[in-house]
Amino acid sequence: MKRYTIxxxxxxxxxxxxxFSPDGKYISFLSNLSGTRxxxxxxxxxxEAKQLTFYENSxxxxxxxxxxxxxxxxxxxxxxxxxxxxxxxxxxxxxxEITQKPKVKHNLGSWSRxxxxxxxxxxxxxxxxxxxxxxxxxxxxxxxxxxxxxSCQAQSFSPKGTYLTFKKARSxxxxxxxxxxxxxxxxxxxxxxxxxxxxGSPRWLLDESGFYIITNLxxxxxxxxxxxxxxxxFEYVMTSGMDTxxxxxxxxxxxxxxxxxxxxxxxxxxxxxxxxxxxxxxxFPSGNINSAKFSRNSNYLxxxxxxxxxxxxxxIWSIKENKYWRVxxxxxxxxxxxxIEPKLIHYESFDKIHIPAFIYTPExxxxxxxxxxxxxxxxxxxxxxxxxxxxxxxYFVYSGYVVIAPNIRGSTGYGKKYTALDDIEKRMDAVKxxxxxxxxxxxxxxxxxxxxxxxxxxxxxxxxxxxxTFYPKLWAAGIDIVGISNWITFLENTAPWRRSLREAxxxxxxxxxxxxxxxxxxxxxxxxxxxxxxxxxxxxxRVPLSEAEQIVNKLKEKxxxxxxxxxxxxxxxxxxxxxxxDAYPKVIEFLEKIFLI
Numbered sequence: 313m314k315r316y317t318i319x320x321x322x323x324x325x326x327x328x329x330x331x332f333s334p335d336g337k338y339i340s341f342l343s344n345l346s347g348t349r350x351x352x353x354x355x356x357x358x359x360e361a362k363q364l365t366f367y368e369n370s371x372x373x374x375x376x377x378x379x380x381x382x383x384x385x386x387x388x389x390x391x392x393x394x395x396x397x398x399x400x401x402x403x404x405x406x407x408x409e410i411t412q413k414p415k416v417k418h419n420l421g422s423w424s425r426x427x428x429x430x431x432x433x434x435x436x437x438x439x440x441x442x443x444x445x446x447x448x449x450x451x452x453x454x455x456x457x458x459x460x461x462x463s464c465q466a467q468s469f470s471p472k473g474t475y476l477t478f479k480k481a482r483s484x485x486x487x488x489x490x491x492x493x494x495x496x497x498x499x500x501x502x503x504x505x506x507x508x509x510x511x512g513s514p515r516w517l518l519d520e521s522g523f524y525i526i527t528n529l530x531x532x533x534x535x536x537x538x539x540x541x542x543x544x545x546f547e548y549v550m551t552s553g554m555d556t557x558x559x560x561x562x563x564x565x566x567x568x569x570x571x572x573x574x575x576x577x578x579x580x581x582x583x584x585x586x587x588x589x590x591x592x593x594x595x596f597p598s599g600n601i602n603s604a605k606f607s608r609n610s611n612y613l614x615x616x617x618x619x620x621x622x623x624x625x626x627x628i629w630s631i632k633e634n635k636y637w638r639v640x641x642x643x644x645x646x647x648x649x650x651x652i653e654p655k656l657i658h659y660e661s662f663d664k665i666h667i668p669a670f671i672y673t674p675e676x677x678x679x680x681x682x683x684x685x686x687x688x689x690x691x692x693x694x695x696x697x698x699x700x701x702x703x704x705x706x707y708f709v710y711s712g713y714v715v716i717a718p719n720i721r722g723s724t725g726y727g728k729k730y731t732a733l734d735d736i737e738k739r740m741d742a743v744k745x746x747x748x749x750x751x752x753x754x755x756x757x758x759x760x761x762x763x764x765x766x767x768x769x770x771x772x773x774x775x776x777x778x779x780x781t782f783y784p785k786l787w788a789a790g791i792d793i794v795g796i797s798n799w800i801t802f803l804e805n806t807a808p809w810r811r812s813l814r815e816a817x818x819x820x821x822x823x824x825x826x827x828x829x830x831x832x833x834x835x836x837x838x839x840x841x842x843x844x845x846x847x848x849x850x851x852x853x854r855v856p857l858s859e860a861e862q863i864v865n866k867l868k869e870k871x872x873x874x875x876x877x878x879x880x881x882x883x884x885x886x887x888x889x890x891x892x893x894d895a896y897p898k899v900i901e902f903l904e905k906i907f908l909i
Contacts, residue, residue: 316645316646316650316710318707318896318897318900319893319897320645320646321646321703321704321706321707321710322703322704322707322889322892322893322896323643323645323889324623324642324643324644324645324646324701324703325343325344325345325623325642325643325644326343326344326618326623326624326625326642326701327341327342327343327352327616327624327625327626327640327642328341328342328343328602328603328616328624328626329341329342329373329374329603329616330603330605330614330615330616330626330639331374331375331376331383331605331614332356332376332605332606332607332608332612332614333356333376333381333402334376334377334378334379334380334381334427334608335608336356336607336608336609336611336612337355337356338353338354338355338356338402339353339354339355339356339614339626339628339639340352340353340364340374340375340376340383340402341354341361341374341626341640342371342373342374343361343640343642344370344889345363345642345643346363346366347888347889347890348367348368348369348370348887348888348889349370349371349372349887350363350364350365350366350367350370350371351363351364351365351371351374351383351385351400352364353402354626354639354640356607356612356614356628356639357637357639358637358638358639361640364383364400364402364405365385365400365407367387368881369387369388369389369390369391370387370887370888371385371386371387372385372386372387372388372395373385373386373420374386375420375422375423377423377427377449378423378424378425378426378427378608379426379427380427381401381402381403382399382400382401382402383399383400383402384397384398384399384400384420384423384430384449385397385398385400386398386418386420388883389414389851390850390851390880390881390882390883391849391851391852391881391882391883391884391885391887392851392853392883393417393807393853393854393883393884394414394415394416394417394853395417395418395419396409396411396412396413396414396418397409397410397411397418397420397430397432398410399449410447410449410452411434411452413434413436416434416435416436417434417435417442417809418432418433418434419432419433419434419442419465419466420432420466421433421444421465421466421467421468421476421478422466422467422468422469423469424469424473425469425471425472425473426473427449428448428449428450429446429447429448429449429469429473430446430447430449431444431445431446431447431466431467431468431469431476431478432444432445432447432466433445433464433465433466433478435809437456437459439808439809440808440809440811441459441461441462441463441464441809442462442463442464442465442809443456443458443459443460443464444456444457444458444459444464444466444476444478444492445457445466446476446494457476457492457494457497457499458478458490458492458499460480462480462481462482462812463480463481463809463812463813464478464479464480464481465478465479465480465481466478467479467489467512467513467514468514468515468516468523469494469516470516470520470523471516471517471518471520471565472520473494474493474494474495474520475491475492475493475494475516475520476491476492476494477489477490477491477492477514477523478490478492479511479512481813482508482813482816483508483813483816483817484694484813484816484817485508485510485694485724485728485731485732486508486509486510486816487503487509487510487511487512488501488503488505488511489501489502489503489511489514489525490502491541502539502544503529505529508728508732509527509528509529510526510527510528510534510728511525511526511527511529512525512526512527513525513526513558513559514539515559515560515561515568516561517561517565518564518565520541521540521541521542522538522539522540522541522542523538523539524536524537524538524539524549524559524561524568525537525538525539525546526556526557526558526559527546528727528728529546531548531551531728532727532728532729533551533552533553533554533555533556533727533728534555534556534557535548535550535551535552535556536548536549536550536551536556536559536570537549549588550570550588552572554572554573554574554575555572555573555724555725555726555727556570556571556572556573557571557572557573557578558570558571558603558604559571560604560605560606561585561606562606562610563606563607563608563609563610564610565585566584566585566610567582567583567584567585567591567606567610567631568582568583568584568585568588569581569582569583569604569606569613570582570583571601571604573696573725575656575668575725576656576668576670576696576697576698576699576719576725577600577698577699578600578601578602578698579601580594580596580601580604580615581594582594582613582631591631593634594634595634595635595636596615596617596627596629596636597615597617597627597629597636597638598617598619599617599618599619599622600617600618600619600698600699600700601615601616601617602616602617602618602624602700603615603616604616610631611630611631611632612628612629612630612631613628613629613631614626614627614628614639615627615628615629615636618700618701619653619699619700619701620651620652620653620654620699620700620701620702620706621648621649621651621652621653621701622644622648622701623642623644623701624642624700624701625638625639625640625641625642626638626639626640627639646706650710651701651706651710652672652673652674652675652706652709653699654670654671654672654699654717655670655671655673656668656669656670656699657669657670657671659748659749659752660748660752661721661744661745661748662741662744662745662747662748663741665721665733667718667719667720667721667745667748667749668718668719668726669716669717669718669719669749670697670699670716670717671714671715671716671717672705672706672708672709672714672715672716672717673709673714673758674709674710674712674713674714677758681758682757682758682759682760682763683712683713683714683758683759683760683763684712684713684714684760684763684764684765684788684903684907685713685714685715685716685753685759685760685763685764685765686708686713686714686715686716686765686767686791687715687716687717687718687746687749687750687753687764687765687766687767688705688715688716688717688767688768688772689717689718689720689746689766689767689768689769689772689775689776690717690719690723690768690769690771690772691768691769691770691771691772691773692722692723692724692770692771692772693720693722693723693734693742693771693817694722694723694724694731694817695723695724696719696723696724696725697717697718697719697723704892704896704899705717707896707900711900713903714753714758714759716749716753718745718746718749720734720742720745720746720775721733721734721738721741721742721745722734722735722742735817736817736818736819736824736827737819737824737827739818739819739831740778740782740831742775743775743778743779743782743783746766746775746779747779747783747786750764750783750786750787762788763788763907764786764787764788765787765788765789765790765791765903766779766780766787766789766790766791767790767791767793768791768792768793768795769793769794769795769885770793770794770795770796770854770855770884770885771795771796772793772795773792773793773794773795773796773855774795774796774797774833776790776791776792776795777790777792777795777796777797777833777834777844777863778831778833780833780840780841780842780844781833781836781837781839781840782833782836782839784839784840784841784842785841787842788842788906788907789842789843789844789845789902789903789906790842790843790844790845791844791845791847791899791902792844792845792846792847792860792863793846793847793848793885793886794847794848794849794852794854794855794860794884794885795846795855795859795860796855796859797832797833797834797859797860797862797863798832798833798834798835798859798862798863799818799819799828799829799831799832800821800825800828800829800832801856801858801859801862802814802855802856802859803815803818803821803828804821805856805858805859806853806854806855806856807853807854810853810854833863834862834863834866837863837866837867837870837872838870840867840872842873843873843874843875843902843906844863844867844872844873844874844875845874845875845876845877845898845899845902846860846863846864846874846875846876846877847860847877847879847886847895847899848860848876848877848878848879849878849879849881849882849883849884849885849886850878850879850880850881850882851880851881851882851883852882852883852884853883853884854883854884855884857878860876860878864876875898875902877894877895877898879891879894879895
């Protein structure tokens, strides 16, 4: 029987971000086949893929022009997130840099339907605020249409090019939508509200009379509302007891795709427009539908599909023929039958709230085994662990660890009330969720309660450090990846464009300083007992390297057990295969030393 190494797991590839060429004959997509995420082209009927970009750094997005054989894509430098835009001609394979401002961060909105313009936001004016721009794609001439301050994001052009919608974020869960008239240059704020409301993904009707949008206005879960330009009102057209994750409208305006978040699983349904009746006989490939994009002739959908045992690949579904086929075949050297499907469980926390979690248990587990556990805590916190294939988690389980990935309070996908349960002064309630998870795990007959490890990235890194600091006797070890160790220095040093959004979630330096000091792990270093491994990228604009350095240095001063890995060509996490192949075997070695495996 073949034994697989961690290298075998980490070399699993994936394909995402599909986009149709204007004639529908080709699909562009991103793949990490080369070790970083690069741009590829493949016939939509399937066949051999052609690599189009060959950078040392990953491509972050890629979208075909609606009218030409050109692909707009973006990338940064070594994880600094200062994304620049490029235009690639697939006939000549020539690339033109269309922003050329390496100290400026650019965020793409969309193409105009005629392919002549794009909309986007950038912090060019002062490094902090994101203003809204349009650009003539032929000349690269840009026009600033809104410079009113704040964190703005361009959204979408209307079909005839009369309007542009853009969003201003007060926080990651509180937005405003603005309507800009490209003919009269007038701006209308159309979402006056006092409570926190999410808005996103406006999708226009062909006659420009309005647009569908995802929102949780006056509701706990996000649904779909229709905004009528004439009445200037929102009216819900589709709601459920679950969050709507994504919507798209076909180019002919006759079909609406809707993706629903069902407890972490993404399910797709198609509806006829304007009736909103379900299309009959929908049979999609099994797995999580992570994205869906229509072809320009409206006959096909490009789907990004994967699950916990099958890597993500691109599939096409024919709307008229009601059939699908796989377009990409990403390398997966580990057979699906060697991988584990997690079980969704819910455990009760200190205040009777039930916390969802995905638990992975080794297949060849002896009934008498008492196994070590890794609690994997996601970042955000406004994010959600979803059961897609994680090579590192699967290797842990393959090696005999139980892994559990909780969606502690503050996670998205369970309604706005759940997301708000960890705001500011309630921050440590999320850490208590991890403490209660320890209690739950201790009741399982196959778990060794003395061998439970905390591991998390970004905000999950903070929860890891907070667990080790404030509940030191519970944990065998901690693995902190790009985590926050001190709330004051984090908020002072995070990239300037992020600070206001992060203060809205975590607390304001001028109002909550004493509280933030009281929950910062680096201020209580003497309490930490368990060994700690810290991993960070030098160019991280979100959680600066200084967050890792200060806690590592303080632990060393106290002669505590700590190991530190820094990668000079990474940002907020590890994106390059060469660095994963260096770091993650060291994670395994770190755990083996602790457990004497």
